[in-house]
Amino acid sequence: IIFAALPAIVMIIAYSIPLVNTNGLSYLRQFYTFAPLLFLALFIGLVLISYYKKGHIASVIIYSVLYFLFIFFALFYLGYYIIYHDIFDLYTLVSVLNTNISEVKAYLLHFISPLLIIVLACLLVFFLLLIGIVTHKLAIEKQHFGLSYPLPNKFLIFFLILFFALFSHHLMKIFPLSMYRSLTQNNGLLHAFKELHGNIEINSQQILLKDSSNKNLTSKKAPGSIILIIGESANRDRMSAFNRTLNFTTTPWENICAKQKDFSFMYNSYANFSNTIMAVTQALTNVNQYNNIRLKNAVSLIDVAKKTGYHTYWISMQGKGSIYDAGITVIAERSDDCIWSKGNYDEELLTELKKLNLSKSENNFIVLHLKGSHNRYPERVPTAFWEKHSLPDADPYKNYDNTLIYTDYVLQQIFKYAQENLNLQSMIYFSDHGEDMKYMHTSSPFSFSMVRIPFWIYLSPTYQRNYPDILPTLKNHSQAVFTNDLIFDAVSGILHADTNFYCPEYDITNVNYSITRENAKTLHGQRSISEDLK
Numbered sequence: 001i002i003f004a005a006l007p008a009i010v011m012i013i014a015y016s017i018p019l020v021n022t023n024g025l026s027y028l029r030q031f032y033t034f035a036p037l038l039f040l041a042l043f044i045g046l047v048l049i050s051y052y053k054k055g056h057i058a059s060v061i062i063y064s065v066l067y068f069l070f071i072f073f074a075l076f077y078l079g080y081y082i083i084y085h086d087i088f089d090l091y092t093l094v095s096v097l098n099t100n101i102s103e104v105k106a107y108l109l110h111f112i113s114p115l116l117i118i119v120l121a122c123l124l125v126f127f128l129l130l131i132g133i134v135t136h137k138l139a140i141e142k143q144h145f146g147l148s149y150p151l152p153n154k155f156l157i158f159f160l161i162l163f164f165a166l167f168s169h170h171l172m173k174i175f176p177l178s179m180y181r182s183l184t185q186n187n188g189l190l191h192a193f194k195e196l197h198g199n200i201e202i203n204s205q206q207i208l209l210k211d212s213s214n215k216n217l218t219s220k221k222a223p224g225s226i227i228l229i230i231g232e233s234a235n236r237d238r239m240s241a242f243n244r245t246l247n248f249t250t251t252p253w254e255n256i257c258a259k260q261k262d263f264s265f266m267y268n269s270y271a272n273f274s275n276t277i278m279a280v281t282q283a284l285t286n287v288n289q290y291n292n293i294r295l296k297n298a299v300s301l302i303d304v305a306k307k308t309g310y311h312t313y314w315i316s317m318q319g320k321g322s323i324y325d326a327g328i329t330v331i332a333e334r335s336d337d338c339i340w341s342k343g344n345y346d347e348e349l350l351t352e353l354k355k356l357n358l359s360k361s362e363n364n365f366i367v368l369h370l371k372g373s374h375n376r377y378p379e380r381v382p383t384a385f386w387e388k389h390s391l392p393d394a395d396p397y398k399n400y401d402n403t404l405i406y407t408d409y410v411l412q413q414i415f416k417y418a419q420e421n422l423n424l425q426s427m428i429y430f431s432d433h434g435e436d437m438k439y440m441h442t443s444s445p446f447s448f449s450m451v452r453i454p455f456w457i458y459l460s461p462t463y464q465r466n467y468p469d470i471l472p473t474l475k476n477h478s479q480a481v482f483t484n485d486l487i488f489d490a491v492s493g494i495l496h497a498d499t500n501f502y503c504p505e506y507d508i509t510n511v512n513y514s515i516t517r518e519n520a521k522t523l524h525g526q527r528s529i530s531e532d533l534k
Contacts, residue, residue: 004043014074018081064132086445195296204303219309224423231431232372253412264474269455271433272485281327282485310365360423373403
C-alpha cells in the first residue's frame with residue numbers, strides 16, 4: 001500500500017507547490033482527482049503481477065517504468081518551477097519536442113556541470129532499478145495481499161476494464177499528456193503546422209501580383225541579390241550598435257554601418273515570440289499578431305520571392321524541425337535550393353554560399369539562418385576567434401557578448417562577399433528572438449529582454465536610385481516599434497511585391513506603416529510592447 005501510494009503523494013506535493021504559487025488552482029484539482037486513481041491503479045497492477053506468473057519479468061519492467069515516469073514528470077515539473085519560478089507551459093513543450101540531442105546537452109551544461117549530469121543520470125538509473133527490485137519482491141509475495149479467491153473472474157474483469165477506462169480518461173488531463181493533447185487537437189499548434197504543410201502549395205498558387213505589367217518589381221528595376229539573415233538569440237541590449245551605453249564594443253562592424261547612409265537601423269524592434277519556431281514561422285509568412293489569419297491559410301515569403309522573379313536559396317546552420325515538419329522546415333523547403341549545413345560555426349554559411357558559385361547577373365533571394373548566440377555560448381565561437389577577440393573578464397556577460405562579436409564578424413564577411421560577387425541590392429538582418437541573461441528565452445517566465453532584437457536593412461546605391469523613397473522612409477521609422485512577424489510585409493515592400501497578401505500598414509518601408517507603441521504586441525498578442533516602453 002505504501003509503495004503504491006508513493007507516486008500519488010509525490011504528485012500531490014510536486015504539482016501543488018508551483019500551481020498554488022502561480023494561481024493555477026483550477027488545474028490543481030485535476031491532480032487531486034487523479035492521485036487516488038493512480039494509487040488504485042498501481043496497487044491493482046501489483047496484485048495482478050503477483051497472481052500471473054506468465055510474463056512476470058516483462059510485467060515488472062513495464063510496471064517499474066510507468067511507476068518511474070509518474071514520479072519523474074512530477075519532479076521535473078517542480079524542478080522547472082524551482083529554476084524558472086514559473087510553470088512549464090505549452091510553448092515550452094513545443095521547444096522541448098523540437099530539440100535535438102546537442103541542444104539538450106547545451107541546455108543542461110548551461111545550468112549544471114558535466115560531472116553533476118553524470119551523477120544525476122546514475123541516480124535516475126539506480127532509482128529505476130530500485131523500483132524494479134521492490135516491485136519484483138512485492139509481486140512474488142501474493143499472500144501479502146490477503147486475497148483468497150482465484151483470479152480472474154467475470155466481475156473482476158468488468159471492474160478492471162471500467163476502472164482503467166476511467167483511469168485513462170483522467171490520465172489524458174495530466175501533465176505532460178494534457179499539454180500534448182492540446183497541441184495536437186484541431187486548434188493546437190502541432191495541428192496547425194500539419195495544416196501548413198498540407199496547404200502551403202495550394203496557398204502559393206493563390207499569390208497574385210496586382211500590377212500585371214511587373215515593371216516596378218525590384219527584380220526588374222534593380223536586378224541582383226537580396227539576402228535575408230535570421231539571427232539566433234541576439235539581444236539588442238547587449239549590442240553596442242543598438243545600445244550606446246555599453247562599456248564594451250560587441251558589434252564593431254555594425255557600429256560603423258549604423259552611421260552610414262546606406263543602412264537603416266531600427267532601434268525599437270521586438271520578436272513576436274520568445275522561441276525560434278513560433279517567431280520565425282510568423283516572420284516568414286503573412287500570418288502575424290494583428291491580422292487573425294490562421295497558419296493553414298498562410299503563404300511564405302519564399303513563394304512571394306519566387307513569384308517576383310528570384311531564384312530562392314535557404315542555407316541553415318540549424319537542423320530541420322522534428323515535430324510535424326515544424327513551420328520553419330516547411331517554409332525552408334519551399335526554396336529552389338535548400339541546404340542544411342552540418343558545420344559547427346556560422347562562417348560555414350559563407351562557405352556554403354561560395355559553393356553555389358552564383359553570378360552577378362542572377363536574381364537571387366537568399367535566406368541564411370545562423371546559430372548565432374544560442375546557448376551554450378562558448379561553443380558558438382571558434383577557439384582562434386575567441387582568443388583573439390574575447391572581451392575583458394570585467395564584462396559580466398562575457399560568454400554571451402563574445403557570440404555577438406562573432407556574429408558581427410560573420411555578417412561583415414557575408415556582406416563583403418555579396419557586394420563583390422553577387423550584385424547585392426539589399427541585405428536584411430533580424431534575430432528570431434532575444435535572450436535573457438538569466439533565463440535565456442522562454443515564455444514562462446517571460447521578460448522583455450527575451451524579445452528585444454536587432455533589425456537593420458541595407459539598400460545599395462543602385463536600389464536607392466530606382467526607389468528613392470524607401471530608405472528615407474526607413475530612416476524616418478528608425479524609432480518606430482517593429483515586431484518581426486512583419487518581416488513578410490517589410491521584405492515584400494523591398495521586393496515591391498504588391499501581392500494580394502501584402503499589407504502596406506504592416507510594411508515598415510511604407511509611409512502608411514501603422515504599428516505604434518500603443519498597438520504593438522508580442523507573445524502572439526499576449527503582451528503589449530507598451531509595457532516595455534513606459
